[in-house]
Structures are given as structure tokens and as C-alpha cells.
Amino acid sequence: MWSDVDEVALRAEAMEWLAAWTNDGLDAISYEDLDDFRFRGDKFPLRDRQLGIRKPAGMSSAFSITTTYRAPGQERPYDDRLGSDGLMRYKWDGDNPEKYTNRGLRAAMEQKRPLIWFWGVAQGIYKPIYPVYIVAEEREHQQFVVATDGLQNIESTGRDVDEVTKRYVLQETRRRLHQPVFRGLVMQAYGTRCSICMLRHSALLDAAHIVPDADPAGVAAVRNGLALCKIHHAAYDVGIIGISPGYKIGVREDVLNEVDGPMLEFGLKGLHGNKLSVLPSVRKERPDQSLLERQYRRFENDSVSRRLRADFLHPTDSPG
Numbered sequence: 001m002w003s004d005v006d007e008v009a010l011r012a013e014a015m016e017w018l019a020a021w022t023n024d025g026l027d028a029i030s031y032e033d034l035d036d037f038r039f040r041g042d043k044f045p046l047r048d049r050q051l052g053i054r055k056p057a058g059m060s061s062a063f064s065i066t067t068t069y070r071a072p073g074q075e076r077p078y079d080d081r082l083g084s085d086g087l088m089r090y091k092w093d094g095d096n097p098e099k100y101t102n103r104g105l106r107a108a109m110e111q112k113r114p115l116i117w118f119w120g121v122a123q124g125i126y127k128p129i130y131p132v133y134i135v136a137e138e139r140e141h142q143q144f145v146v147a148t149d150g151l152q153n154i155e156s157t158g159r160d161v162d163e164v165t166k167r168y169v170l171q172e173t174r175r176r177l178h179q180p181v182f183r184g185l186v187m188q189a190y191g192t193r194c195s196i197c198m199l200r201h202s203a204l205l206d207a208a209h210i211v212p213d214a215d216p217a218g219v220a221a222v223r224n225g226l227a228l229c230k231i232h233h234a235a236y237d238v239g240i241i242g243i244s245p246g247y248k249i250g251v252r253e254d255v256l257n258e259v260d261g262p263m264l265e266f267g268l269k270g271l272h273g274n275k276l277s278v279l280p281s282v283r284k285e286r287p288d289q290s291l292l293e294r295q296y297r298r299f300e301n302d303s304v305s306r307r308l309r310a311d312f313l314h315p316t317d318s319p320g
């Protein structure tokens, strides 16, 4: 049997180890790498090879939970897992409430133990989210209520909460769970490279949304995402760069007419007319053309209205 002290130490060490391996949560981790964790010299698997819930023998409560990767098109009920209170739900293992795995999660709830949630972002690749806490059980739906860090003391889960609390809970769940998982999915799909310039420094890359807030309540789909470096992400968001539904890059007219140093010349102006350099190999993960079109129309309108404004303010600069 594990002592209380050991259980607490194990959880803390496992989370520190994950932080070191994943660049403080920026990167995902493979199943093989997960196998390397050791506690006091002995191998300790962080997730169960077969089951969603890891309840180690001799431990009083569950240690981790896993959500398996589903390729796009396969059933992936993300939104079913988000409760109306903004907290996530995790299904029982099977339908027997007394199965040892379900009892283990219940014990983690009673003992308020921090757990690790492994989210599959590709075959055998996981984004670990931690710590998370089981804060309630909904037996009628055969599921547990999971809170990310900071939300473990939110009360009245499962019931109607006031609007302010709900908005806060949603925002936190989004920041600590949905966005990291979205990042993991997008980075896997793009091989951790900027789609525009191919830069591959994970610390300089973002998972950008094509249309902001297209899916405020859940993990956005990869086809509403693009892996972009920091500068191209910002340039896309403010409309300096546009991406056509045919994946062609456009640079805003007034910027094309500017003269400046190498970042402007090569990093922005030089891209005009190019196609995206990196696209997911899986067709269903590629940027959605109707979403791109929606943003591209705004980019073009903005370009035109800037030209009209410039012509109006400085009529002599205009060639026509």
C-alpha cells in the first residue's frame, strides 16, 4: 500500500517531470516518452495502457484520466463533455459505479487529489493537462465533473450558476484546457511549423484561429486553425496578411509599398503571392476554405478602404 506522503510526492513529481518534458506545457508528449517516468528509481506508467482511468494498485485513489485521440470525421463529442456550468465531464469506465476505476476517481474527489488529464492529439501523442480535480459526480449521467486548476472550489456544479460565474468558469476552462488541446492538435497536424514561413521553433509558434470565436465553448476544430509563428500570427490577426481560400498569401497594399529592413522585406512583403508552405497531410485537417474566405473578404475590403482613405488624404501621391 502507498502511504499518503508517497502518493502526494508521486503526483507532485510526475507533474514536475511533465513540465520539464513538455516545455512547461507548450509541447505534447508521446506514449513512449511517458514510459520513461520513474518514481524513486522504479518505472511508474503515468497512464493506463488500456483504460481511460489509471488507478494504480495499492493507491487509494485514481492518478490520471485519458481522452483518446479521434481523427477528424470520427465521432468526437467534445461539446457533450462540457456542462452548462462551464466545467468538463468525464464518463465512468463502463456502467458499473463500483468498478475499481470509478471508485478510484470517486476517492480522488473525496480526497481532493490533483490528477493529470491526458488528451490525445494524434495517435500515441498526448497533451497533459494538470492539475485537474474531480469536483462532483453525476450518477444519473454516469459521469464525473472535472475542474481545471483554480476552479476546484467552485460550488453548485451541475446546477444553474449565475451568469458571471459561468462566464468565468468557461473562460478558465478554455484557457487551461481547450486552448492547450487545440494547440496540441494544430501543432501535430502542421508538424510544428509555421504554415507561412516554415519556422519550427515551438516556443515561437502559435495555434492561430482562422475565424476568432467560431467555437467559444469547446476545442476548436483543426480546420479552423493554422500553425503560425508569432509575427505571422499577429500579421494575420490585424489583416496585414490575408490567406485566400486557395491558400494564397496576400500582403496588404500599403505595406507592400513600404520600404524598410529585412523583416518587412523578406518576412512580409516577400511572401506576397506565395502559397502556404506547410499544410496538414490529412485533407480533413486542412484550413476550411469557407472560413478562410470569410476572413479574406475582410482583408481585401480593408486593403481597398485604406487605399481610398490614402487617396483622399494625399491625392498627389496617387498615380491615377
Ligand SMILES: [Zn+2]
Residues within 6 Å of the ligand: 194, 195, 196, 197, 198, 199, 228, 229, 230, 231, 232
Ligand atoms: Zn512564420
